Amino acid sequence: MLKKISPLLVICSTLLWGGMGIVIRYVGTMEANTFQIAAIRLLISAVFLVLVLLIVDRNKLKIKLKDFPWFLLTGIVSLCLNNIAYSETTRRANLSVAVVLLYTAPFFVLIMSILIFKEKLTWIKALALLLSFVGCMFVVGVFTSGMEVKATTILIGLVAGFCYSLYTVIGKVLLKKYDSLTIVTYTFIVAAVTSSLIAGPSATFTVISNHPEKLPLAIIGSILTVALPYILYSKALTYMESSAASIIASFEVVAASLYGVVLYNEHLHITNILGIGMVVGAIILLEARFLKKN
Template sequence: MAYQTKLALLYVAIGASLWGIIGFFVKELSLAGFTSLQIVFLRAISAFLLFLLWIVIKDPALLKISLKDTWYFLGTGILSVSFFNWCYFTTIQTSSLAIAAILLYTAPAFVLVISSIVFKEKLTHQKLLALIATFIGCTLVSGLFSSKLELSITSLLIGLGAGFGYSLYSIFGKLASRKYETLTISIYTFFFAMLALFPISGITSANTLVFNSSVLLNIVGLGLFPTVFAYWFYTQGLKQMDASKAAIISTIEPVVATLMGLILYKEAVSFVQIIGILFVLGAVLMIQERNEKDIQTSIVQNRH
């Protein structure tokens, strides 16, 4: 049991880390002339096709779902993936990347509250302390305190919408994982996201876009690493742990993004951001330590 718990933690951390490298592909596609919404659509369609190929090779039976369960995937694909991406990019456009990032990472707070209602998960002191640590860490990593930024009520609400939408994947994904395999959840998530994004992306009306070999490689990379692999690892780990704990661990994503910017793009990292990274990593370790204590207590109780 202890091994499975550690493996679940590792899976969630790997998934979140892969999400953290999405900036590389977004930067490359942005330079090629694609808008944010078009990049989100390209991510959805490339992920769908890659998941489809994977399932056809592995087990086509994984494509079978019950029509009455469609709402799971409408939740993960439209209410979560499509909605939070729209809110996130809109907040970036109307305020700043720093504010958008910190509002996006209000997601664990939403997950904690919703999970306590839907899954009856306990709001332990350990979880709340880890949540506070991640929120402080993400605030510091975003560089919010070093910027003179103004935020309108509209931008604030849309930014919180990004955090809420982001949180819904953990909720709907957890519900779906009770009946379906990870690959099934993932492919239908991006199928519905693709359908929702296509009519609003403007991908077909953009005559100036060029799909050369470099662009195609970046589209495949975007669909494969921070999407297919990321969602597979995250959903696989989510099946074996609390949604609230998974959401807190997933906040390692901005840490990875910051380190990638430092290594690949020589972006400066301030002392305050380093402190923020340590806060986030500390929260992840805090959750892992709690899991191990819970398992040990359970073993002792079962013996008696």
């Protein structure tokens, strides 16, 4: 059953990821800086995931020590370094440019999947990748921004995209040994510890203790937009090609854009709507291919 609906699991994860900006803005009202916001969200998610495993199946907390370096990669590189590089890109360029550079991730995933997992590059997959990427560019309005971007900024943005792609690839490797929930939990434990050290444990605790009234919504928001989507995405990777899952995940850009329209009265132009159509078209192509294979 889960195999048949795995593309839907990815779409559900993107709908939740798309709301991440809402939570980031809310946690930001706690007078937290970029690193503290990331640390708070990751800490909440890590605690939640550990509690879930303690209640549901404690055996899933067992891993082999020799595999721990893989979790260091997913936690430090895929989450922490990705967050830092993405934040730096948004500081140097506008958000639309940062988002597009982040979503070069499917290109990296496709290349690594061909080399590591021996996936075949089909015309449908190539067309879907092109549609989703160009669609993302239209959705965020990069063609109308008229902004010149320095080579250093592009490089940092590509680092964010590469780090983002590593979770999909390494997650696929780890799924051969561990349950998806185990992978997500240890990834977030490592990421939470690393981000807390970067943000400063005492400073982060001070932010939380100064705004206890905002903590309940911060907890709910972090679980819904960080922990839960990673659980769904990792479960989908069990049954899907990593490249296809990564391309479908670009729907996050569409979801975030639609949330902006509904919650912040942002307007969609004809190019934005065209971009949404292209991303949806890419998903339909991959969904039809997936159903045909299964």
